[in-house]
Amino acid sequence: MVHQTIATKINPAPKASSKINNMCVCPCSKLTVIAVHKPLAGAWRSVSRWLLPCFLAACASQVPLPSPAPAPASSAPVAPLSIPTITAKPAPTVTELPLATVPDKRSRLVAVEWRDLPGWDKESMPEVWSVLLGNCERPSGSLAALCPQVRRLTLASDEEQKQWLMQTLQPHRIESLEGEADGLLTGYYEPVLEARKIPGNGFSVPLYRPPAGLKTGQPWFTRQEIESTQTAQAALHGREIAWLADPIDAMVLHIQGSGRLRITDSDGRIRTVRVGFAASNEQPYQSIGRWLLDKGEVKDASWAGIKAWLQRNPQKAQALLWVNPRYVFFKEEPIIDPSIGPRGAQGLPLTPGRSVAIDPLSVTYGTPLWMVTPGPTQSLQRLVLAQDTGSAIVGAVRADLYMGTGAAAGELAGRMKQPLRLWALLPKTP
Structure with a gap:
């Protein structure tokens, strides 16, 4: 994680x-x-x-x-x-x-x-x-x-x-x-988010597996390029794990490194899975909260404060997210025991x-x-x-x-x- x-x-x-x-x-x-x-x-x-x-x-x-x-x-x-x-x-x-x-x-x-x-x-x-x-x-x-x-x-x-x-x-x-x-x-922490297996009905934000050919230590496309260029999107086509409704929730998941998804499948069945860190685009992390603070846009840079700012400024949402060029790719993991936390970098489940x-x-x-x-x-x-x-x-x-x-x-x-x-x-x- x-x-x-x-x-x-x-x-x-x-x-x-x-x-x-x-x-x-x-x-x-x-x-x-x-x-x-x-x-x-x-x-x-x-x-x-x-x-x-x-x-x-x-x-x-x-x-x-x-x-x-x-x-x-x-x-x-x-x-x-x-x-x-x-x-x-x-x-x-x-x-x-x-x-x-x-x-x-x-x-x-x-x-x-x-x-x-x-x-x-x-x-x-x-x-x-x-x-x-x-x-x-x-x-x-x-x-x-x-x-x-x-x-x-x-x-x-x-x-x-x-x-x-x-x-x-x-x-x-x-x-x-x-x-x-x-x-x-x-x-x-480990967030718990609603997700869909196929996009639609407001669920349009993808979570991806790593693209083929991604190399550790070698920078890949930035967040903005991933979301706006045909070349990057073509490389990620078919790599979607699930779709979220809120881009800020996706950013939270990228930053926390792991989370649980309540996925509604195409047949209507609901299952809970864990997604864990698999790789990144090897771009530097930039805090969107720090950016808002430095611009004088907010005094509370918690996730609640950021979401409140976005509700007042929905037209600025994409520009805010693109401040952070780092992008995280995930792997799907079954939840055998809901009481066990996500695995940390040591390879062991984390204890709250x-x-x-x-x-x-x-x-x-x-x-x-x-x-x-x-x-x-x-x-x-x-x-x-x-x-x-x-x-x-x-x-x-x-x-x-x-x-x-x-x-x-x-x-x-x-x-x-x-x-x-x-x-x-x-x-x-x-």
Whole structure:
């Protein structure tokens, strides 16, 4: 699930450090500085399927996660809020990932003590163990060796599980190369859209499979060219998966990278399928929300704000969409279990409130991260996993939190733009 994000505020997004001087994070003492981020080359194997139901909660499209606990006494209190969510289960197959390449020098790690992680003592081990077990579906590198112990400790007490994590993993504060530990958190989700198998009755916006001959890394036609030139349209003829009614909904799907379609077939039957990211035209992403803000057209660049602007300016709709030259092609995927989220770039189903998209040149896929973010949309102190990426997610302390499926998750994701700090939890070296 490769996605982008749009701007949601009137001014260009500042460095988050300018906004979080009062962030409720305990000060961290520098013990060791690692200038180059050594990769974690993946995650761990899953527990047997007969064991997982004991630990995974019953799934629903929007089930609030338990509220995070306040920070320790040395920090300002953080008001708990819940995330509407579904609980994702591990993928049905086990696949070994190749060793990851060394990330670029976009971040550095500073070893700290566990007591320096705000809220760690209040974390819910049942939730943590569920996502760790799921992460073991695609193990590799140093974390793969820990998966047998993760499975053996499934029936252990919360205290035993937490003690094992603290004895086995070393927390490291993630910083930019300039030593900046403050960053930015946004949110994304899986939309659910009405679609038709054949065009007509207002459904005229196609979703395409990749065209024949499309090459990774080689720019193809821009969005404007795809929608207006005969050459591009001829290359895509017969590649339609389904048709949507609203071009903005199609843009949302392109940006989120994955979604569910309620497709009405030609015989009137309705089926729900998932479409996932298959490829892009390799053109740069440009935010239409940022464009509207820069032009002074809107003060609210959320999807709701953009749709309201389009209702007032329908004649400008196509010009607005053409601001973003990037175009995404999809692949159709069956939904075997509606409770399971879309697959992220790591190849595993995303878990609402526990999966984040990161810059893979700063953080390796599968890395357990301790995340702290103070409101206004969500105040959270919890363990998350680096399982996805997005073209707008760039930098050392930068993450996009997966919120779940459907309209409620989308509303929450659209408002998420707030300060962030991250700690990588890495296996201790002998």
